[in-house]
Amino acid sequence: MTTLTDTPAKAGAFFIGVALHIFVFRTGEWDLATTKIIVSSATAQAAAVLGLIYCGPPEYSSTLLAVKTVSTLFWFLVAGLTISILIYRGVFHRLGKFPGPYLARFSNLYVTSLSAKRLHLYEEVQSLHQQYGDYVRLGPSELSVNDPKAVSAILSNSSPCVKGPWYNVLHPLVSLQMIRTKKEHIPRRKVWDRAFNAKALRDYEPRVTSYTDQLLAHLSATAGKPINVTDWFNFYSFDVMGDLAWGKSFNMLRDGTKHYFMKSLHADMTNIGLFSHLIWLFPLFKATPILNYEHIRFQNWTKAQVAERRANKPNVPDVFSWILEDHEAKTNPTAQDELNLLGDALLIAVAGSDTTAATLTCLFFQLALSPSSLSTLQKEVDALFESSDPVDATTLSKLQYLDAVINEALRLHPPVPSGMQRMTPPEGLWIGDVMVPGDSIVQIPLHTLFRDERVFVDADEFVPERWTTKKEMVIDAGCFVPFSLGRSSCVGKQLGLMEVRYVTAQIVRRYNVKLAPGQTPKAFLDGKRDTFTLALSELNMVFEPRK
Missing domain, CATH: 1.10.630.10 (Cytochrome P450)
Structure with a gap:
């Protein structure tokens, strides 16, 4: 018997995650939407669980099985979203030509870790400029620019x-x-x-x-x-x-x-x-x-x-x-x-x-x-x-x-x-x-x-x-x-x-x-x-x- 956690369903959830990144999250600003995304995600999962219990096949009338199924598919969706983001940032991103620490291109967690050392981010960034030059990629979409011409331009x-x-x-x-x-x-x-x-x-x-x-x-x-x-x-x-x-x-x-x-x-x-x-x-x-x-x-x-x-x-x-x-x-x-x-x-x-x-x-x-x-x-x-x-x-x-x-x-x-x-x-x-x-x-x-x-x-x-x-x-x-x-x-x-x-x-x-x-x-x-x-x-x- 084919179930919702078989390979085709997992692959479908994975590619939905990839599509969400490419067509939704790749553009625009999402910083203020954190709570909305979490609430929407939780609501969608809860609705899916209830849908399986009351409208799905008989074998999903068990609450535990319904929750397990939805959770599995959700994490495959998250995996597709995350992998798509990492590949895009590491290989195809518009800032890919600029030098900088390798890990910085994938997440702002890198620059945050530099700040968390002693809250001396200004010295950490100065060291990076001495290593990489006037333009340093500090994050997926962020450049630190130590070019005198930049003052007027920016x-x-x-x-x-x-x-x-x-x-x-x-x-x-x-x-x-x-x-x-x-x-x-x-x-x-x-x-x-x-x-x-x-x-x-x-x-x-x-x-x-x-x-x-x-x-x-x-x-x-x-x-x-x-x-x-x-x-x-x-x-x-x-x-x-x-x-x-x-x-x-x-x-x-x-x-x-x-x-x-x-x-x-x-x-x-x-x-x-x-x-x-x-x-x-x-x-x-x-x-x-x-x-x-x-x-x-x-x-x-x-x-x-x-x-x-x-x-x-x-x-x-x-x-x-x-x-x-x-x-x-x-x-x-x-x-x-x-x-x-x-x-x-x-x-x-x-x-x-x-x-x-x-x-x-x-x-x-x-x-x-x-x-x-x-x-x-x-x-x-x-x-x-x-x-x-x-x-x-x-x-x-x-x-x-x-x-x-x-x-x-x-x-x-x-x-x-x-x-x-x-x-x-x-x-x-x-x-x-x-x-x-x-x-x-x-x-x-x-x-x-x-x-x-x-x-x-x-x-x-x-x-x-x-x-x-x-x-x-x-x-x-x-x-x-x-x-x-x-x-x-x-x-x-x-x-x-x-x-x-x-x-x-x-x-x-x-x-x-x-x-x-x-x-x-x-x-x-x-x-x-x-x-x-x-x-x-x-x-x-x-x-x-x-x-």
Whole structure:
């Protein structure tokens, strides 16, 4: 008697799996459909079991036999789907001509394994470029591109590239940063541009100075003693952005303790760093009980903060004022509009805090290793304080060496070390004389590019003078894009620079800085983590009052 688990039935299931890959899953994006695929698969299997029991041959009236039969055929279908995918990726894929680790062509699990080692993916990718060249296939559909010509081709306003699937990571929240279509991005970016224009920045300046004073008070109280500046610069930047996003401080500078928001955010960013190449996992995490507990808790906390901020409008506008004004001007805001508002509130608090804190920490790390650079900076700052009254954001922005020091910190320790993900247009993209096929994920590894001798002379050295008196050390200034480039560049760049300039100038005016006893450069560098934004381990320093 022929049964449904005989060879013809198994072969049929196998080829159905092959057909699903060729005609369905081979094109388009499926990262957000993880839970739907699992539910649909389970539903189809359950329906097949019931169909066999009640409508099939008599021998399948046994539930156990029906389940066994359907499961067997299902796994043959999965085998056909998997084998077809692996053959296509390994032999016929459009990126097959590009070099890279052999296993990387089959699955993003390879690049994920590199990240999972120490969250030093930026160094792993740099090593791969040294081995394979400017174009490295990191995944089935993903290229890492360390070509100076790629900056304009991929990131500029004239680029036909769009943001890649990574930007679905917060779905269904869609903040400004996560918008993938240019049509939707333009009107929302205009609102944000108003929130960061020159007048708005002047309104924010008193907040920046107030929190800078709180930070200086702590440094004064601990002068000459080791302190973990990684924490305290985080306390500073999160307090500033909490005020500008939600109209209230997290009071971390006041209390000297980590707030729930900062701890939860850093835990989330670690997960993003680990699984940023497996975006299909995130919908699964969000939908699975127990696994999604902290996600739901954080979302509810954020909603409460936004609701409180909406009910208490400040006398002096903050960044969220502009976003909220635009939202409330809508006649009939949709559920997605409400989610977008929540996403934008998160973006304000997150984007300006993590990156600012990392830049300050790395900047003072480099100054501690370069006493001559610190001395030169102190002379420039001292001269400004002697000749200007008041010293404000405008006068600080004119200090060339201060900006040079900031640029060098950003160059050696870019806030987004692995760069921003983009996708090529369907027709493909020419980068110089290299054609990258269409619908390919491309990423410029900023850590690697900023340390490329074709772009910067003595690229691994901290030399602020390359931006002032030794400009010949910058071979291609157009490649220096720590804030990205074009329409999707960092909208809060000027606010972040204001904070970094204020804090740096005020500290070096008062203190000499050095690494604390026992703190080694290697320990700090080993503790850096690539979590999309740069995350840092503790850095213990001593601030000694200047004579």
